[in-house]
Amino acid sequence: MPERLTPGELLTLDRQHVWHPYGPMPGKAAPLLVESASGVRLRLAEPVEGQDELVDGMSSWWSAVHGYNHPVLNDAAHGQLERMSHVMFGGLTHEPAVRLAKRLVDISPEPLQHVFLADSGSVSVEVAVKMCLQYWRSLGKPRKQRLLTWRGGYHGDTWQPMSVCDPDGGMHELWQGALPRQIFADAPPAGFDAAPDEAYAAHLRELIGRHAEELAAVIVEPVVQGAGGMSFHSPAYLRVLREACDEHGVLLVFDEIATGFGRTGALFAAEHAGVAPDVMCLGKALTGGYLTLAATLCTTAVADGISRGALPVLAHGPTFMGNPLAAAVADASISLLLSQDWGQEVKRIEAGLRNGLAAAADLPGVREVRVLGAIGVVQLDHEVDMAAATRAAVREGVWLRPFRDLIYTMPPYITGDDDVARISAAVCAAAREG
Ligand SMILES: *Cc1c(COP(=O)(O)O)cnc(C)c1O
Numbered sequence: 001m002p003e004r005l006t007p008g009e010l011l012t013l014d015r016q017h018v019w020h021p022y023g024p025m026p027g028k029a030a031p032l033l034v035e036s037a038s039g040v041r042l043r044l045a046e047p048v049e050g051q052d053e054l055v056d057g058m059s060s061w062w063s064a065v066h067g068y069n070h071p072v073l074n075d076a077a078h079g080q081l082e083r084m085s086h087v088m089f090g091g092l093t094h095e096p097a098v099r100l101a102k103r104l105v106d107i108s109p110e111p112l113q114h115v116f117l118a119d120s121g122s123v124s125v126e127v128a129v130k131m132c133l134q135y136w137r138s139l140g141k142p143r144k145q146r147l148l149t150w151r152g153g154y155h156g157d158t159w160q161p162m163s164v165c166d167p168d169g170g171m172h173e174l175w176q177g178a179l180p181r182q183i184f185a186d187a188p189p190a191g192f193d194a195a196p197d198e199a200y201a202a203h204l205r206e207l208i209g210r211h212a213e214e215l216a217a218v219i220v221e222p223v224v225q226g227a228g229g230m231s232f233h234s235p236a237y238l239r240v241l242r243e244a245c246d247e248h249g250v251l252l253v254f255d256e257i258a259t260g261f262g263r264t265g266a267l268f269a270a271e272h273a274g275v276a277p278d279v280m281c282l283g284k285a286l287t288g289g290y291l292t293l294a295a296t297l298c299t300t301a302v303a304d305g306i307s308r309g310a311l312p313v314l315a316h317g318p319t320f321m322g323n324p325l326a327a328a329v330a331d332a333s334i335s336l337l338l339s340q341d342w343g344q345e346v347k348r349i350e351a352g353l354r355n356g357l358a359a360a361a362d363l364p365g366v367r368e369v370r371v372l373g374a375i376g377v378v379q380l381d382h383e384v385d386m387a388a389a390t391r392a393a394v395r396e397g398v399w400l401r402p403f404r405d406l407i408y409t410m411p412p413y414i415t416g417d418d419d420v421a422r423i424s425a426a427v428c429a430a431a432r433e434g
Pocket of ligand 1: 120121122123125154155156157221226227255256257258283284
């Protein structure tokens with residue numbers, strides 16, 4: 001065993017050497033030091049604001065849907081570790097990857113039949129874009145290489161994904177001019193239950209029609225736009241996109257990295273609309289938050305198109321493609337999800353959040369409160385004071401990570417009613433003090 005470092009030493013070294021997401025170097029705000037996690041609780045190495053445990057309101061960014069240290073997922077990881085934690089995927093294959101791919105095909109919208117296993121969500125979006133561009137090249141239409149999306153989206157931090165993130169106010173403004181220039185429709189009108197806006201639908205149709213010659217694909221997050229602004233829209237617009245893409249010969253990509261595996265109340269958000277994309281990206285909750293893994297699924301038409309081209313292969317192959325350990329845990333996580341009435345759990349959390357967050361609507365500085373599935377959002381009318389909001393939540397015994405003007409939560413599905421109430425109270429406290 002290496003010598004133990006004290007919490008103080010760890011935090012000093014962290015500040016000196018370790019980058020954190022969207023952080024400066026050296027780091028400014030001290031992160032909380034987590035020692036272990038179990039169920040819905042994160043155990044801190046030393047008490048903060050009098051708390052040595054925090055209820056996790058974030059599911060580690062949508063991923064830990066079953067909570068931490070789950071016996072079933074631990075068993076899957078241990079079992080696979082004893083056989084092999086990794087083996088290259090070129091020229092070799094293995095049961096965990098095959099089982100996982102078959103399962104993803106079985107549970108995803110019917111036309112999606114082929115699975116590319118990637119190592120993170122952003123890479124799965126890169127692969128999706130590569131599939132679409134290569135499809136059109138194979139068909140002798142190399143001009144079709146741009147993407148269309150709507151504003152307010154988020155698709156990851158690598159190059160192609162950044163180019164379809166919201167260009168204003170998003171996290172990638174800095175790169176304007178350096179990124180491929182994509183085509184942006186207005187953000188979808190807000191509200192999952194709002195009546196579809198005909199003028200907006202016409203706007204989508206017009207833009208897709210006008211740019212069809214240069215468009216490889218439309219890529220959107222269905223129903224919930226996550227890190228771009230935590231907003232919800234009517235599934236009707238997904239049907240509009242499907243129709244317009246079919247009419248004009250454009251592929252449709254759904255990025256379900258955040259929404260997949262039940263978070264919105266449907267197993268995949270596309271189901272709210274009853275439409276299937278040509279390509280779909282999955283990640284985040286895929287391994288129940290245990291390991292990094294993502295998947296890009298496509299239809300047989302897309303796969304055939306690519307495989308008939310002058311370069312009849314999909315030219316992509318990460319070193320850790322199909323990692324057996326991650327695939328085994330992912331398969332176990334999906335089994336675990338499907339073995340229970342997950343829809344009922346998501347509904348229960350939705351009711352708890354609606355109830356608990358209602359109080360926030362009357363707070364000064366709060367613009368809107370919205371809840372969909374196991375997602376609760378309080379939007380302020382100002383930029384949140386991160387330090388004050390985080391402190392307020394920690395004082396309530398809850399871990400939250402607000403951004404921009406948003407204080408939000410997407411708890412693990414195993415979160416009990418008392419803890420949902422506690423999380424809601426912490427969101428309200430953060431909204432009051434942030
Ligand atoms: C998180 C996210 C990504 C990026 O996934 P990473 O694993 O962080 O690379 C892409 N799209 C959406 C919708 C996401 O929420």
